[in-house]
Amino acid sequence: DIVMTQSPDSLAVSLGERATINCKSSQSVLHNSNNKNRLAWYQQKPGQPPKLLIYWASTRESGVPDRFSGSGSGTDFSLTISSLQAEDVAVYYCHHYYSTPYTFGQGTKLEIK
Amino acid sequence: EVQLVESGGGLVQPGGSLRLSCAASGFTFSNYWLHWVRRVPGKGLVWVSHINSDGRITNYADSVRGRFTISRDNAKNTLYLQMNSLRAEDTAVYYCARSDDGLDSWGQGTLVTVSP
Numbered sequence: 001d002i003v004m005t006q007s008p009d010s011l012a013v014s015l016g017e018r019a020t021i022n023c024k025s026s027q028s029v030l031h032n033s034n035n036k037n038r039l040a041w042y043q044q045k046p047g048q049p050p051k052l053l054i055y056w057a058s059t060r061e062s063g064v065p066d067r068f069s070g071s072g073s074g075t076d077f078s079l080t081i082s083s084l085q086a087e088d089v090a091v092y093y094c095h096h097y098y099s100t101p102y103t104f105g106q107g108t109k110l111e112i113k
Numbered sequence: 114e115v116q117l118v119e120s121g122g123g124l125v126q127p128g129g130s131l132r133l134s135c136a137a138s139g140f141t142f143s144n145y146w147l148h149w150v151r152r153v154p155g156k157g158l159v160w161v162s163h164i165n166s167d168g169r170i171t172n173y174a175d176s177v178r179g180r181f182t183i184s185r186d187n188a189k190n191t192l193y194l195q196m197n198s199l200r201a202e203d204t205a206v207y208y209c210a211r212s213d214d215g216l217d218s219w220g221q222g223t224l225v226t227v228s229p
Contacts, residue, residue, distance in 0.1 A: 001175075040215035042158075049208055049222055050150075050158065055215030093158055097215065100163070100172040102148075107157040 006105035012113040019081040021108045023094035028074045038098040041079045045090045115139040115218045122223030135192040135209030143187040146212045151205035199227045
């Protein structure tokens, strides 16, 4: 099984500042068929289902603000929020869909400093 | 608008069974792979199972293989999860989700509590 490890487990950032969450997979999730990384990022707020933010490691889902961006390839990935807004307080998860089981990272709790 | 609505959760004793349903609308159900994902209280997300568009391909997490069965009825636009031999560690909110380059639509979830 591919193990997804996020860092840090929690993060406090001031409003308007940059927040970066890292995700490392235990093996590459770069798919040979299309040379794309099968890696997604989700945001989950209390009492709500997860929301897809980023897929193929760097493609922003429709309707997601452009302050959210994803980067990385192979085994190392990052989610960056360029200017933190109050509504971005949530838990963020990385997730691979390279091969079953499609595992998630343990989550990173993002708060306002 | 894409909608996924789970039902069937509840309180069940260890060793018992439940069947979850996920009713879909707003998209061509038979075109999509579908998943079950659970969130354990106070912990993170865990992928449980998925099924391909015509129901012929299924996969499971090791923790549920042999106890849970995923299925779908494309005529009824409904996804199912039959859960047998339930354990305390199966207690979670269960979400159904549609996949299309990531899990792009999710239901609100249904709570399953396994307790004596």
